[in-house]
Amino acid sequence: SLAHPFCIGLVVLVSYANILGNGFVFDDSAYLASSMVRDFAVGEIFAVNWLGLEIYRPLALLSLSCDFLLFETNPLGFHLTSLFLHLLNSLLFYVLARDVLRQDRAALWAALVYASHPIQTEVVGWISSRGDLLASLFFLGAYLAHLRDCHSAGWRWRLSAWVLFGAAVLAKETAVILPVVLVLHAHYLGSPAGGLVLTLSVWLRRHWGYGVVLSAVLFLRFLAMSDSAATEGPVSTNFLASLGAWQRIGTIVAILPRYLLLLVVPQGLSADYSYASIPSVVSLFDPWFVAGLASVAVLVVLAKLSRFSAFVVGFFWLCLLPVSNLF
Numbered sequence: 001s002l003a004h005p006f007c008i009g010l011v012v013l014v015s016y017a018n019i020l021g022n023g024f025v026f027d028d029s030a031y032l033a034s035s036m037v038r039d040f041a042v043g044e045i046f047a048v049n050w051l052g053l054e055i056y057r058p059l060a061l062l063s064l065s066c067d068f069l070l071f072e073t074n075p076l077g078f079h080l081t082s083l084f085l086h087l088l089n090s091l092l093f094y095v096l097a098r099d100v101l102r103q104d105r106a107a108l109w110a111a112l113v114y115a116s117h118p119i120q121t122e123v124v125g126w127i128s129s130r131g132d133l134l135a136s137l138f139f140l141g142a143y144l145a146h147l148r149d150c151h152s153a154g155w156r157w158r159l160s161a162w163v164l165f166g167a168a169v170l171a172k173e174t175a176v177i178l179p180v181v182l183v184l185h186a187h188y189l190g191s192p193a194g195g196l197v198l199t200l201s202v203w204l205r206r207h208w209g210y211g212v213v214l215s216a217v218l219f220l221r222f223l224a225m226s227d228s229a230a231t232e233g234p235v236s237t238n239f240l241a242s243l244g245a246w247q248r249i250g251t252i253v254a255i256l257p258r259y260l261l262l263l264v265v266p267q268g269l270s271a272d273y274s275y276a277s278i279p280s281v282v283s284l285f286d287p288w289f290v291a292g293l294a295s296v297a298v299l300v301v302l303a304k305l306s307r308f309s310a311f312v313v314g315f316f317w318l319c320l321l322p323v324s325n326l327f
């Protein structure tokens with residue numbers, strides 16, 4: 001039935017069509033001023049340490065370069081692309097939710113929340129967040145291809161999943177968690193023959209390609225980052241990087257309830273990443289730290305309720321891991 005995809009598409013438009021009248025803000029000017037983006041320099045996009053930022057997201061740059069080729073400096077075209085990508089992601093999310101939940105109506109509600117949640121505003125409305133949209137697109141595509149491979153013979157779906165995983169990491173590094181998510185899926189939602197260790201052993205023998213693809217991406221990143229001609233990047237503004245180990249972990253715990261609260265009550269959203277917006281923990285009696293410990297306890301209890309809830313909690317933790325400042 002086309003009713004569900006139509007509803008999802010309608011909600012995406014109602015929620016985010018207003019971005020089409022927006023212009024360029026914040027980091028957008030840096031992307032548009034880049035000669036690599038303006039000249040569609042594919043070789044440089046994949047081989048150069050862009051602005052010395054120590055990030056390697058060539059597919060995000062390539063996507064913006066395609067937009068510039070088509071629309072030049074007209075922001076409408078860039079926002080159209082972002083809106084279209086969010087629509088695709090919402091539809092893929094619906095298909096994945098249907099596979100996991102095995103209930104069409106529940107999958108529809110999940111996709112509608114995903115499509116319209118205000119916490120998506122920055123990713124959909126800010127052109128510089130193109131990497132997030134692309135990483136989500138390839139992440140979801142790889143996830144679905146992987147599930148198809150688990151129920152089919154041959155290599156078509158398996159190779160597709162591996163390639164899409166590589167594309168996801170080339171769009172944004174946070175997609176690196178996908179193989180671990182898939183292991184959790186096999187263990188908690190599949191039909192495991194034993195414990196987690198046995199599940200992992202069996203999984204690796206069949207899906208070794210994820211490691212090969214990740215190694216190739218890391219090699220490309222190493223080559224780009226070792227470019228001696230790269231410009232020196234700006235000084236990091238990440239205040240957590242300079243904190244001591246216990247204070248950093250304490251601050252991560254204190255941020256957890258803020259994330260959970262924004263998911264349930266997305267009020268007061270802001271693009272402000274300053275020190276004042278995320279104060280560091282200076283005492284074990286900090287109210288947010290205490291709330292964070294309580295949140296951890298609740299998540300642990302939820303993980304013990306069922307195999308499905310254990311998968312959900314594990315997936316949630318994995319999504320936070322790349323941005324937790326532990327590394």
